[in-house]
Amino acid sequence: MNPRIENLLQISADTSEDIRQQVPDMDAGFDDSDRTWEIIVKTAGSLDRIRSIYTNAEFTQLLCGYWIVRTTIYNIEALATEPEIIFIEKPKALYFELYAAKSEACVNVAKAEETQYGGVTGKGVLVAVIDSGIDIGNNEFLDDSGNTRIKALWDQATGITYSDMEINSILEDYKNGAVKTLPARDETGHGNEVAVIACGRSGVASDADILIVKLGNSGGNAYIRTTQIMRGVDYCIRKAIEYSQPLVVNISYGGTYGNHEGGSIFEMFIDDCCSTYRCSICIGVGNEGEGRTHYSGQLISGNVLDAELAIGDYEPQISIQIWKRAMDNARIELIAPTGENLVISDRNAGVVHHNIKNMRVISKAYGPGPFYMGEEIYAAIVATSGYITSGIWNIRFIAANVLDGFFNMWLPPVSTLSSATGFLRPSPEYTFTIPGTSRRAICVGANGRAPGSAATFSGRGVNVKSGLMLYAKPDITAPGVNIRIPGNKEKTVTGTSFATPMVTGAAAMLMEWGIVKGNDQYMYGEKLKAYLINGATRVGNVWPDSARGWGELCVAASIPVK
Structure with a gap:
């Protein structure tokens, strides 16, 4: 296939349907009903000519020169x-990042009217979940009047959008018994809990206006697709432009597929969106920190290195990604517990299918590519x-x-594996999930119980300095451990999914102080991130830290009052 087509898509297209359906990263994006693939395309210039040729393909234009296209594998090659x-x-498949917080993050001080911060609560800012x-x-x-604070809601599963007026009408009908169910219902509770923390009346940005995107289903699978996130971000930014309001977007999902260096189209799209409008995007670091997935x-040169992987009972499939420098030459073998030895690193072999007993091993080596000067070796055992x-x-x-020698390997997220499955000598570094790897997004980890510590489950990142x-x-x-969610049945939640909306709400408070109140019209993007970092609470002398970043959120100290 053409080198403009990523490795995983090439492998997926060359794998039989019964095998592909068992591997989420392979199957994500394929629609069995019409035998088409959903793909992400980065373009240069207009696609008018292409759209006039590929009339049976469905094209959706996003911001910044990105498109989502639905078409056949034959059209993809063309x-x-x-x-x-x-x-x-x-x-790619993405998953939930599940695993007295406002006071800990200095939120209450910044909200107080009598302080020098003037009582910032996110008013006039859009918070998108x-x-x-x-x-x-x-x-x-x-x-206070019983009207919705949600300015717009898009249910991707049904394709229906609702304005605030339509939501108020539905709520009135529901109260009167004219309708029995409410739209965009959260069956898992995850989205509702994230929204309460970020912008609920008990949450951080308690007076912010709200945008909601309910992610569509993925054909009954337990994951959502990166394209659904991309469509959601695009929708939210367009709405913010329509309303002429600053915007903070919350994404509490992540996945492990990729080189974690920000070079996929998905990550680049997030980065470009962060620079498109008065916008900041907050993304969780994931919960792979104490897993054994990296x-x-x-x-x-001349040495042999063995990386041992324990696979527990009752695993129907597992995938392994290896990312190394293309200039480092090495033969890579996959050796089964029963002794079978397979070479998976031959770059000239294309997609290779091996049979071992009751298993199929699909592998392909690929690289370098347009956005990555390294090499990927992907192997799925099914x-x-x-x-x-x-x-x-x-x-x-x-x-x-x-020449260099450094390499990384990742397994699927720990939430998808049995507790017995994982590397015997795992590395906690580089366990942050994608798209938290996007450089311009605000990547959020979870505090630990002890002051100045990170939660053990919180994904670890990377520090690279050059000049x-x-x-x-x-x-x-x-805060991301035992966060209390108010309601009829009060509960506590844990995970970077719930640390992220703390920062989302904090970003809305800074935007209100800067943009809405006229103190700083450029309080968004990299500048907003810099102020959050500047105000963070730090214990110790070595910063940044791969687990704790630049420190713990403190909203009050982040507002640059004189």
């Missing part, structure tokens, strides 16, 4: 040859009947000529 097309990738839905009748999202290693062989699998690196350039993730941490 599209990749068109000069307007820069790169094509498939959607892209998640699993919402209870529109919850008092947290109503004003391994880092260092190859040395049981054709029963389960894959449990025990210790070995990924063996036989190094030849090595004055510093790329550090996470950017900041916030």
